[in-house]
Amino acid sequence: MCLGIGILRFSYTALLPSTRLAYHWDMNFASILSSANLLGYLIGAFWAMKLPQNSTMPRYILLAAFSGSISLLSCAFSGLSEIWYIFWRVISGISGGLLMILAPSIVAQCCKPEQRLTINFIGFSGIGIGVLVATLFLPYLDRISTQSAWLILFAFATVISMVIGILLHIFKSQLTAHAPQSDKITAINGMYFSLLIVYACSAFSYVPHSLFWIDYLKNTLHLSLYDINLNWILYGSGSALGAITAYLLARKFGNFTTLKILYAFYVVAILIAIFASHPIFTFISSFFTGLLNPAVVFLTSYTILSLYGAAYKKLWSMATLSFAITQLIGGLCFSALQHFGISYHHQFMLASTVLCLGTIQFFIYSYAQQKRPIQKHHSQ
Template sequence: MQNTSRLFWVAFLSTCLGIGLFRFSYTSLMPLLVEQKWFTASFASYLSSANLLGYLIGALLAHPASRYIQDRKLIIINAFVGSLSLLLCAIQGLPEFLYIVFRLFSGIAGATLMVLAPSYALRRVAPEIRQKLSMVAFSGIGAGVVISTFIVPYAAQINVGLGWLFLGILSLVFSLLIFIGLLDQQARTVTNYSYEPTVLLQPKQIQMVVLVIAAYALSAIAYIPHSLFWIDFIKSELHQTIHFANQQWAFYGIGSMLGAVFAFYCVKHWQLAGALWRCYLLYSLAIFIPVYLHSFYSLALSSFLTGLLNPAVVSLSSSALLTILGAQHHQSAWSMATAAFATAQLLGGLFMSFLHTHHIDYTNLFFLGAIIMSVGFVCSTCFYIIQKVNLTQLEGKN
C-alpha cells in the first residue's frame, strides 16, 4: 500500500524545486549578478534564456524517458542534478559557457520534475483525494517563489555566490526528502509498472484536451511581462526605487503561495470547468491593470493576482486533463501541456524581448499580454460549454 502522506510531500517538493527554485529564483538574483559584476546585463539575459530552453527540452524528453527509466528514478536524478547546477553556479570566475550549461540543466531538471512528479503521485492515490493532492502539489510552486522572493535576495545582497550556495544547499535538502519519500514506492513501481495502452479518444475529448492545452500555452506568453519584466518596468519606466520594486515582487510571491489553495476552493464552489474560465478572466484583468494604473495599490493588486493565478491555472489545467483522460493517461497529456507551455514561453519571451529592444514600451507589452490571456479565456469558456453540453446529454440519456 502506498504511503499517501509521502506522495503529497514528494509532489509538493518537486514543484517547489522545479519552478520555484530551479527557475524563479533567478529572477531575484539577476539584478544582483549584474550589480556585483558577475555578468554583463546581456549575458545575464542569455542565462535566463538558457533556463527557458532547458525547460522546453525537459518537457519534451520527460515522458519519453519514462518509458525506459522508472519515474521514481527520473524524479530523484533530476532533483539532485538541478540542485548540483545551483551549487556550481556559486563558483565565480568560471568560463561563461559553463554557466549556460548549468542553467540549461537546471531548466531540464525543473521541467522533468513538473511533468513526472504530480502524475506519479496522482496515479498512486485514491480518486477521491486527487483534487486535494493537486492542490498540495502545485502549492509547491508558490512556496518556491516565496523562498526566492523573501530569503534569497538577502543572502545575495551580501554576495551573489552566497545566494546560489543557499539555494543549492536547500535544494539538496529537498532532494534528499524526495529520495526518502520515494523509497517505499519502489516495490510497486517495479512490479506494477506498465506502458500505457493505445486509447481511442472521442472527438469531444480531443476538443477539450486541445482547448485546455491551448489556453495553458497562451497563459505562458501572457504572463511573461510580469514574470520577466516586472521589476525592470517598475524601475525603468515608472522610475521607482529598487525597494519599491522588491515590495511588488513580494506581493507576487505571496499570491503564488496561495494560488493552488485558491484553485481548490474555486473548484469546490464552481466545479472544475467553471473555475477555469473564471480564473482566466481574472488573469486577463490582472495583467491589464498596469497598462493604465500605476499607484502602489494598483501595482500590488496586479502583482498579487498574477502570482495567485499562475499556480491556480497550472493546478486547474492539470486537473482538467486528469478529468478528461483519467489518471492512467494523465502523464502523457500533462507532458504535452508542459511542452506547449515551455515552447510558448520561450518563443513569447524572445518575441517580447525583441519588441522591447525595438522601442515598444512595457505598457504595450502588458496590453498585448492581456489580449493573449483573453484568447485563453475564450478557449477555457469553450471547454466549459462542451463539458456542460456533455453532462446535459448524459443526464438526458439517464
C-alpha cells in the same frame, strides 16, 4: 514542485537585478540566460514525455533534483565563461521540466481516484511555496552578497533533494504493483485541445512577469528598494495561495467554471501592470499574477487527470510541452521587443491580449459543450 518550479525557475528572476550588477552582465546576456532556461524546460518536458511510466521514474526525479541544485551553485561564482552560465541555466530548465511531469505522474498513478483533487492540490502548492522561499531573503540583499544568496538557495535545494530521495522509497513497490494499463492516448476530444490552447496562451502571457518583472519595477518605474521587495514578496505570497484558492473554488464551482474565473482574472492581473500612476497597481498585479499561475497550472493538470485518467502522463506531458514551447517563443519574442526598444507597457498589453484570446475560445467551447456532457475516461 517546490524545487523544480518554485526555486529552480524563480530564483533567477528574483536575483537577476543584483546578479547583473555584481557579475557585470548586460541585459542582452541576461535575456539569453532566460531563454536558455526556457529551452532547457522544453527539453526536460520532451524527455519526460518519452520516459516509460514505470519504476524507473524516481531515478530521473532524483537526477533532476540534484542536477538542478548544482545549477544554483554554478551561479554563485562570477567571472566565468558565458558558456558556463548558459549550460547550467539549460540544466536548470531540464530539471524543472522533468520534475513538473514526473512528480505528479507518479502520485496520480499511486493514489486512489477519490484522493486525486486533494493530493494534486498539496503537490502543486509546492510551486507557490518555492516562489515564496525564493523571495524571503530579497529584503536582505543589500546586506548579503549575491554569491551568498545563491549559496543559500543551493543549500536549501540540496536539503529538499535529499528529502525527495528518502520519500521516493515509498513509491517503488507501488509503481511496480500499479503499472498503467496502457500508454495509448484514447478518446481525446475537443475539450483537451481547448484546454491546451488557453494553457499555452497563459505560458506566453506569463513571460513578462516571470522573467522581467523586477527589472521593470527597478529600471522602468524606478521604484524604491522597499517597494520592489514588497512587490516580489506579494508575488511570492500570492503564489503560495494559488493552489489552495483553485482548490476551494473548484470544490464550490467545479473545474471548468473555476478555470474560466481564474483565466479571466489573469487577463486583468497582467493588464493592470501598465498603470504606473501609483504603486498600488503593481502591488495588485504582483499578488494576483503570482496567485493565478500556480492556480491554473494545478487545476489544468487535475482537469486533464479527471477526464483522461490512465493517459494522464502522456497528455500532461503534451500540455507541459506546449507550455514550454510557447513560453520559449514568448521569451524570444519579448527579448526581441526589448532589443528593438518596445516599452514594457506594450509588452504587458500584448501578453494580456494573447491570454484574452485564449480565454475567449475556452469560454466559447465550454459554452458549446454545455448541452453535451463531457465523457470521462479514467479507470476507477
